[in-house]
Amino acid sequence: MAALVIAEHNNISLKVATLNTVAAALQCAAEVDVLVIGDGTDAVAQAAAKIAGVRKVIQIDAPYFSDQLAEPVAAQILAIVSSYSHLLAPATANGKNILPRVAAKLDVAQLSDITKVVSPDTFERPIYAGNAIATVQSGDAIKVITVRTTGFDPVAANGGTASIEKCTAVTDVGQSTFVGRELTKSDRPELTAAKIIVSGGRGLGSGEKYQELIAPLADQLGAALGASRAAVDAGYVPNDYQVGQTGKIVAPQLYVAVGISGAIQHLAGMKDSKVIVAINKDPDAPIFGVADYGLVADLNVAVPELIKLLS
Incomplete structure (x- = not known):
């Protein structure tokens, strides 16, 4: 058996989520290949070839892959996937966009958001917002899987000596056209890859308070900024800050939750998250049930004091 991992990248650099996905793939099959689809991806392919445990990197470049639209990428995957027993991608927006189309075309059931590989055909995945874990078994010839990256420790980014095989792209299916992309630029770490995250909730009361308290604390810690759904819905911060079931799944070394119930x-x-710190004035807030360290205090007093101590 061999597994194929769809690399997560931006045509310039390989995303860390690929390393977590390779870790899952190595538990599914003895041999793992990485597929790099994009435009001008030589640097990405070279980085993928260094990943520990990877046998081969398949690089396919074409101008119509530059924006990694689901339709042409899925068509390319379908052209080569028949020789693999497992197809895996990170459970990111990109992976969730492409793999359902591939699964439908293959007429197989997709295994979404897996957090554990029990055996090559049996996996665990969270259901009911993570309150229960389902064990699912697939009898399909090709297992199409999205991987919740927080469930797997990343493999080493260096040490591998995989070969790079450049293949010819399939003809563009012409079913979709890229219109535009709006990107949020920040000097802070990317939320899903950050080692430290400071998140604010509805308890802050306003977007101004978020900038007054959460941003300086994140600056002191070198952290990424996050938020609860309530804070996003209230307009305190943009929706790409949202952490949660309908936002981003994170597992940093340190997660600081301020004013989040x-x-x-x-x-x-x-x-x-490895260590969770919660600051909330309600001693019965559910966040304290998962926190490693909890501070029952007024955030308007506690956070400035914390920033002062860190500065």
Whole structure:
């Protein structure tokens, strides 16, 4: 058996999520290949070839792959996937966009958001916002899988000596056209890859308070900024800050939750964090049920004091 991992990248650099996905793939099959689809991806392919445990990197470049639209990428995957027993991609927006189309075309059931590989045909995945874990078994010839990256420690980014095989792209299916992309630029670490995250919730009361308290604390810690769904819905911060079941799934070394009560949907996105610190004035807030360290205090007093101590 061999597994094929769809690399997560931006045509320039390889995303860390690929390393977590390779870790899952190595538990599924003895041999793992990485597929790099894009435009001008030589640097990405070279980085993928250094990943520990990877046998081969398949690089396919074409101008119509530059924006990695689901339709042409899925068509390319379908052209080569028949020789693999497992097809895996990170459970990111990109992976969730492409793999369902591939699974439908293959007429197989997709295994979504897996957090553990029990055996090559049996996997665990969270359900009910992470309150229960389902064990699912697939009898399909090709297992199409999205991987919740927080469930797997990344393999080493260096040490591998995989070969790079450049293949010819399939003809563009012409079913979709890229219109535009709006990107949020920040000097802070990317939320899903950050080692430290500071998140604010509805308890802050306003977007101004978020900038007054959460941003300086994140500056002191060198952290990424996050938020609860309630804070996003209230307009305190943009929706790409959202952590939770309907936001981003994170597992940093340190997660600081300020003014976040701990609704189920938020806990589903951050409870795998290594160390969780919660600041909330309500001693009965659910967030304290998962926190390693809890401070029952007024955030308007506690956070400035914390920033002062760190500065």
